[in-house]
Amino acid sequence: MTDRALAVVRAGALTTVQDLGRPGHAHLGVPRSGALDAPAAALVNRLVGNAPEAAVLETTLVGCAVRPRSAVTVAVGGAPCRVTVDGRPAAWGAPVRVPAGALLDIGAAICGVRSYVAVSGGITVEPVLGSRSTDLLSGLGPPPLTDGTVLPLGRPTRPHARVDVAPQPAPPTELVLRVTLGPRDDWFTPEAVRVLTSRPYSVSPASNRIGLRTDGPALERALTRELPSEGVVLGAVQVPPDGQPVVFLADHPTTGGYPVIAVVRTADLAAAAQAAPGTPIRFVAVRRR
Template sequence: MALAGGGVTGGIAPAGGGVLRVLRAGALSTVQDQGRPGWAHLGVPRSGALDPAALRLANRLVGNPETAAGLEVTVTGCALRLSRAGTVAITGADADVRVGDRPGDVGRPLAVPAGAVVSLGPPRAGLRNWLAVAGGIAVAPVLGSRSTDTLSGLGPPPLRDGDSLPLGDPTGDPAPVDFTIGPPAPTELRLRLRPGPRDDWFTPAALGLLLGTAYTVSAVGDRVGARLIGAALPRAVAGELPSEGVVLGAVQVPADGQPLIFLADHPTTGGYPVVGVVDDVTGLAQARPGTTVRFHGPQR
């Protein structure tokens, strides 16, 4: 039985390739690559890994092209079984890793015997890990990408216990490194904000509040957006705004005045005013609820 986007169930390997069997999917594990840019005019967001550099590193560690598809694993870890011998690498948050009975490490290539189970525990800090397998996850691409888009449903669905994913053929050797060190999970994020296009829909005090007070990451958030809690931003214009295009990093302000920062699976249009756009949202990939967020203007 085929999964949407090309995954297979029942442990059936594609001809000539191996299979990655999902024993425990965890809270949210998805197939991701570097996304599908260039389709926003058709209502399709980029999607892709929330930390593209972390997935690129995992791919380099196992000898894959940087564009290969891997897994993005959220909050609770996962457990996977490889049908063939191969190499895996996990990047992102610090967490316990085991290959069969052996302990492993985040940030290094790990040799995995055929049939061995790779177990990834919950992050000690942060939220997410990225896992690459030599050969890459070989689900069928949709609009040039194998990424799961949790908003539109494009690509393979989020993983479930018992799913199996086809693997491609390895194309390179694992990287000759002992260990790589990723950035620590943030306790406070400083995000550079470029005001507009609808900052004129807010009072002058609103921008001062946004740039001068601290916000915290809400527990209500996902790959679509990070909701913030803090000073409500008062509106200068009380009317309705027709839907217009939004981009990655757009800070939209719903009726409650609390900012929402759009992430990889954001919609391509929205009807609430966008007060500004954040240059780089990568840090939000590891921002747990309660993490402090401070905005600053482009001049600093």
């Protein structure tokens, strides 16, 4: 096996390979997938000299630990965390040189949820439908990492950035989600629409890459008949029978049978990826463009 590889020593709670995702296949029932905090993934790729489409690691809450078989440059961003190389502190948010055989440990998130690890040359697992992303809903792409997994790496093509630390937005202490009402807001009572956009919610611990689940006041439907399955998009706010809104994230299903009361602006979804359980949520209605 080539020495351009990364051995997983500690996989963590949920560490996956992610890139820009596989948009354009919804008609086949294939979700978009890709990094939930896309700006963080793009930044760490730039820091190590990778192309924007290079695959990175996305960790969840408790980080991971890996050992490169050859010297590599890495960058860790997204949720702030402690980074060490063979037990010695290393920079977060900046390029770090990791010798062959050294242990790179990405610690638990200090705040936020998901950290991103870029490695010079990118992770070059076999692409599926044009993407190397792990999709938890459909099962496409590489499975979530386990201890002992070995990931192939590409060859660096550009030098890494020369920065001490790259500024990144802090994880939200309050998640503000701008929403456009519809397409099925008329399936809810006027009071339910008012409640969604005026009452506080919080991030549920049951949230995952498929959807950000919420805890808060239940939304009452005006129409109780069955809704035929219809297409749903990234950021759709679907309301299941318990009345608790669910914001669809990257691994969301491409169709759904519960009404969508609103759709979150795409620009707000990166913050949603970093909102820890219990984070307050405010839905703010904005006009259709």
